[in-house]
Amino acid sequence: MFRRAAFIACLMAPLWCIAPSSRSASSNGTVSPRASQVLSPPIYDHDQRIADTEGDRASDRFADVTLVTHDGRRVQFLRDLVRDRMVVINLTYTRCRGSCPATNSRIIRLRQLLAPQYADRIAFLSITVEPEYDTPEILAKFSQRFRKDEEGLPPWLFLTGEPKDIEELRYSLGLFDPDPEVDADRTRHAALLTFGNDRTNRWAAIPAATDAEELARTIARIVGNTNNQRYAQLYSPLPSP
C-alpha cells in the first residue's frame, strides 16, 4: 500500500507546486492579516491528476463475494463494483426504522451535490444487513421511492446476497462492533458512509448523520482524482449565521 514515494517526484514536478503566491503579504514584506477568509480564487490552475497507488490496496482485504443488485444482476463485490472505482458504501435494510431513513436522505442530497463533478463516475452502494428479507424484488420496489429524475446522478445500487457472504463482507469493510451483543443487534448497525478511491487507495468513513455539505466536501477530498476535485470546495464561503 505504501509505495507512494516513487511517484512523489511526478507529483511535485510542475509549476503547480512552486507557483508563487502573493496572498497575505504586501510588497514591502510586512504582513497584513488576510482580508477575507471567505472567498478565495480557484486554487489550482489546472487539474493535476493524482497518481495511482503502486502498493497493495485496502480493497485487497475486501471480501469478493457474489451479490445481487436490486435489478437482479449478479455481481462480484470487489471485481465489479470497487476495483479501480470511486464508491460510497453504507449498510441498510428496508425494514429499518432507525438510522436508515436519515441516511437515505443524506444519500439523495449527496448524489445531487456530487453530480456536477462526478456524474456517473462515483457509485453509491447500499448493502442490506437483512438479506433473508430483502430480496432483489423488495430492494427494487424500495429503491423506486428514491428514483424520480435519475438523469446525470451518480448510480445508487441496493445489494443483497447470501447471509454468510454479507457478514463476511461487512467484517471486511470494518462495519462491525467488537461487542458481540451490539454487533448482533441489527437496529444498531453501523450508520457510516465509507468512501474511497481504489485507484489512489484513499479511504475514510464518517457518520452518515454529518451535515450533507460537509459530507460532500469530505467525500470529494478523499476520493477525488485531481487536486481540483479534492480541494476546490474548501474555499467555498462560510455558511451565514
Added chain:
Amino acid sequence: VTRRVLLQGGAAAAGSLAFGYSLSQGASGKGKGGDKDEDKEKKGKGKGNEGDRPSPRFTPFTQDLPIPPVLQPLGVGTPPYRPGDVFHGIAPEFADLSQFETFPTKYYQIQMRPSVAEILPGVRTPVWGYNGLVPGPTIKARIGEPAVVRFQNQLPVENSVHFHGGHTPAHADGYPNFYVLPGKARDYFYPNTVPRENGELDFTESISTGWYHDHAMDITAENVLRGLSGFYLTYDDLERNLINSNVLPADAYDIPLSIQDRRFNPDGTIFFDPLDHDGYIGDVFVVNGKAQPRLRVQRRKYRFRILDGSNARFYELRLSNGQPFTQIGMDSWLYPFAIERNTLLLSPAKRADVIIDFTNAPNELFLNNILEQDDGRGPDGDLEERDTELPGTPLLKFIVEGPRVSNNASIRVGDALRPHRPIRADEIVQTRTFEFDRRQGAWQINNQFFNPDVANATPTLGTAERWILRNGGGGWWHPIHIHLESHQQQRLNGRLPPIYDRFKTDTTILGPGDEVEIFMKFRTFTGPFVFHCHNVEHEDMRMMFAFDPRRQPTRSPAPIQVRFP
C-alpha cells in the same frame, strides 16, 4: 475486574528476549475472558487475516536509541524569507510580533516528505517525516522567543500541523481543515508565549514538553502512523535556572522518548488499514523510530520526556528492577514539586516528564510496559483498576556504565519546581457537559458529529469554565485532548483525583464509565480550536468538537468566527 499480577522476579531479562518479536504471540494464551476470544474469531474471519499477520522477526536491543537532532534556524531576528508569503499565509497575530518578542524571533523551515527509515534492524521502511526524519527534528525555544516555521508539504496528501500542548494562534494550531495542501506551504507562527491575563503574563503556564504532529481531518491516523510527529521543547528562566543550578539534569542528560506501536508488512512497509476504526494496535514497540532500542547511560540522574506517540495504545511504564520514577511534570507542564511514581500510565498523546536515577542501578535495566491491550477499545480493566502483568514487555534497554558521577543533579522527591495556580471555583462563569459515546459504529460528542464550520462552544476570552467530560459507555477508553492551554482536573468520578493528576494537563483520560470535572481558562488567542478523543482513529471519525474563544459573550453553537484554509 481482576488484577492479574504474575510475579516473575529476576526473569525480566530472560523473558524480554522472547518478546522481541511478535507481541501478539505473547498476548495469546493468557486466559482472556471468553467474550474477547469470540471477538477475535469474528475479527479474524473479516478484517483479520492480513491485519493480524505478525511483523517480521528481529532481534531486540541491537540498535542504539536515536536522539532527534535539534532544528536549526535559517535566520534569527532577520527573516530569511518573507513571512506569510506562502499559499496558506501566516497568523494575523504575527502583525503584533513585537509584543511577544523578548528575544529575537527565529525562522525555521520544515518539509513534510517521503523518506526511508530503518525501524526494524536491516529492514528499509518507507515513511513520511518532518524533514524526512522519524521522529521529526526537535524544536527548542525559550519562552519569549517567537518562532516562525515554514512547513512545506511534499507529500501526496493534505497535512495540518498541531503543536500539542502549545499556546498558539488559531491559524497555527493545526485546526483540522486549516491545511497545508500538497505542494503548498503555511508559515506557522509560534509566539512561544505564556497566557496573558489582565496584561500579566502567567508563568505558571510556561510550557516544557510539547510535541508537534499531523492533525489533518479524517486522515490523522495514517499521517501520524507514517511518521509525522516530533518534540517541541520550551524553556523559561525558572526552568533554565533549575538546569543551570544542577537541580535538573543538564541538556546532555535530558532525553525525549517517543513510544509508538507499529505493525509491519513482510516487505517492510508499515501496515495500515484505513477501515479499522477502533484504533490501531501494532505488535512492535518503537522508541524514537527504532524497534526496542538500547541506550548506554552513566551512573547518574537522567531526565526523560516520555511521550505516548501511539495512535490508540496505552502504556503503563515500570522499571524492571521496580525502582520508582521521580515525576517532575505531566504533559507540557512541570509539577509544583517532584512526585514519586512506581508506574506511569500514559494514553496516546500524554507525556510524563521523569527523572530516572541510575546511580545504584544494575548494569542492565529495562523500561517495561505492564499494561495489557488487545484492541482499540483500550487497556484491559478500567482506569482505577487496570489489568497489568509483570514483568511486562521491554520497550527500551538501559546499559548502565562507569563509576558514579560526582556532579549528579540534585532533584529529589518533594523538591519545588514550578509554582501552580489553581483555578478557583469563584472564577467559573460557565459550565458545559460533554458526553463521549459510541453509537451505530461511530463516535460522537453529545449525540453530534464534528463539523469544522460549527463552534460547539464559544467561551469568552479571559474567563474560566467548568467542563464535565463523561464517558458514554460501551467499555471504550477515550483520552480527551483540549487545545489552547492546560486544564485542571477537579473530580474523578466525584472524588479528588490522585495527586499526580491534580495540576495541569492537556489530555484527560476517560476510562470506561468515568466522569471527570475540569476547570479551564481561555486566554490570549481567539479561536477556533478543537478538543477531541486522542485515539486518533476515533478522532478521524470525528469524535471532535470545536471551541471558539471570542472577545464578546456569544451563544453556542454558532458558525466559527474565522477560517484560515
